Amino acid sequence: MGEIKTIEFKDGVLYLIDQRKLPNSYEIFECRTYKDVNFAIKDMVVRGAPAIGAAAAYGVVLAAKEFINEEKESFFKKMEEALEILSKSRPTAVNLMWAINRMKKVIENNKELGLQDLYELLKKEADNIYYEDIETNKKMAKFGNEIIKENAVILTHCNTGALATVGYGTALGVIREAHYSGKNIFVYADETRPRLQGAKLTAWELVQEGIPAKLIADSVAATLIRDGKIDVILVGADRIALNGDTANKIGTFMLSAVAKMYHVPFYVVAPTSTIDFNIETGKEIVIEERSPEEVTHINGVRIAPEGIEVYNPAFDVTPHENITGIITEKGIIRPPFRENILKLK
Numbered sequence: 318m319g320e321i322k323t324i325e326f327k328d329g330v331l332y333l334i335d336q337r338k339l340p341n342s343y344e345i346f347e348c349r350t351y352k353d354v355n356f357a358i359k360d361m362v363v364r365g366a367p368a369i370g371a372a373a374a375y376g377v378v379l380a381a382k383e384f385i386n387e388e389k390e391s392f393f394k395k396m397e398e399a400l401e402i403l404s405k406s407r408p409t410a411v412n413l414m415w416a417i418n419r420m421k422k423v424i425e426n427n428k429e430l431g432l433q434d435l436y437e438l439l440k441k442e443a444d445n446i447y448y449e450d451i452e453t454n455k456k457m458a459k460f461g462n463e464i465i466k467e468n469a470v471i472l473t474h475c476n477t478g479a480l481a482t483v484g485y486g487t488a489l490g491v492i493r494e495a496h497y498s499g500k501n502i503f504v505y506a507d508e509t510r511p512r513l514q515g516a517k518l519t520a521w522e523l524v525q526e527g528i529p530a531k532l533i534a535d536s537v538a539a540t541l542i543r544d545g546k547i548d549v550i551l552v553g554a555d556r557i558a559l560n561g562d563t564a565n566k567i568g569t570f571m572l573s574a575v576a577k578m579y580h581v582p583f584y585v586v587a588p589t590s591t592i593d594f595n596i597e598t599g600k601e602i603v604i605e606e607r608s609p610e611e612v613t614h615i616n617g618v619r620i621a622p623e624g625i626e627v628y629n630p631a632f633d634v635t636p637h638e639n640i641t642g643i644i645t646e647k648g649i650i651r652p653p654f655r656e657n658i659l660k661l662k
């Protein structure tokens with residue numbers, strides 16, 4: 318299999334690898350309207366903070382295409398509605414709002430243009446978001462590779478690879494880079510209950526790339542860390558507060574706590590578009606709660622009894638004290654995080 322094209326916009330259609338179906342089947346999900354994109358993000362056809370942002374940007378392009386024959390006033394009203402709907406498709410990853418805001422700015426700054434010209438500008442901005450993401454990931458991977466030692470054993474959580482981004486990946490991008498640069502690394506990938514992004518998606522990417530790895534149940538990680546079997550932990554992020562508190566896939570906090578206990582370096586790998594400069598601490602981050610079926614069922618098969626109640630937060634917040642450094646495309650941010658994050662603004 319060649320390059321993984323998580324997202325592709327061609328001839329007015331957005332094509333997404335259907336991540337709900339991997340690894341058992343490789344299917345492409347077609348979005349022809351912005352509401353298709355809204356569905357794809359909500360239902361996690363496409364997921365991972367940077368991938369959601371890029372998909373939403375093309376959702377705005379699709380909306381403009383749908384409304385291009387409207388009177389201008391009606392066009393802008395309908396676009397506003399589309400932007401609002403897309404921005405609410407998932408609540409935690411700030412990359413979504415960041416991408417929508419970039420698209421919004423293009424509309425606001427070009428209201429005097431004809432709608433065809435405005436459409437072209439929106440398409441161009443979505444393409445910019447798309448290509449910048451790949452560049453950003455490659456830069457992060459280079460910075461990240463500096464902290465990976467020869468023979469390093471790396472633990473990672475959820476899926477932060479090409480599937481979670483436009484290409485290459487964040488934490489998994491660093492792992493790719495270390496592997497390509499000839500380091501003899503070994504990866505432990507957590508399965509990442511309840512949706513199993515580690516077992517289904519990260520394991521799939523690791524196998525595609527031929528990176529030496531083992532899949533583990535989430536509950537194995539603490540023992541490996543305690544027994545000195547892990548040299549470094551690399552995770553992604555969905556939203557980073559000014560003080561460095563980081564929202565990421567549920568289970569990340571627990572890993573960080575054990576890592577701190579046993580002095581294992583714990584790095585977050587994320588583009589600066591994942592930093593929310595409007596919030597001081599992780600307390601302000603909205604944590605998405607998803608459907609009970611994600612916990613009571615596996616692959617559509619019920620594993621828990623009828624009648625049991627479920628609590629299913631999709632993310633948790635890792636306190637900044639547990640984080641060794643945040644690897645961005647502008648370099649590695651180290652404590653004091655607030656001071657050093659503000660320098661990036």
Ligand SMILES: CSC[C@@H](O)[C@@H](O)C(=O)COP(=O)(O)O
Pocket residue numbers: 364365366367410474475476477478481482486487488514552553554555565566567631
């Ligand atoms: C580049 S990936 C960073 C995060 O988005 C990733 O770790 C994660 O938590 C994804 O969650 P998901 O619910 O699968 O969208």
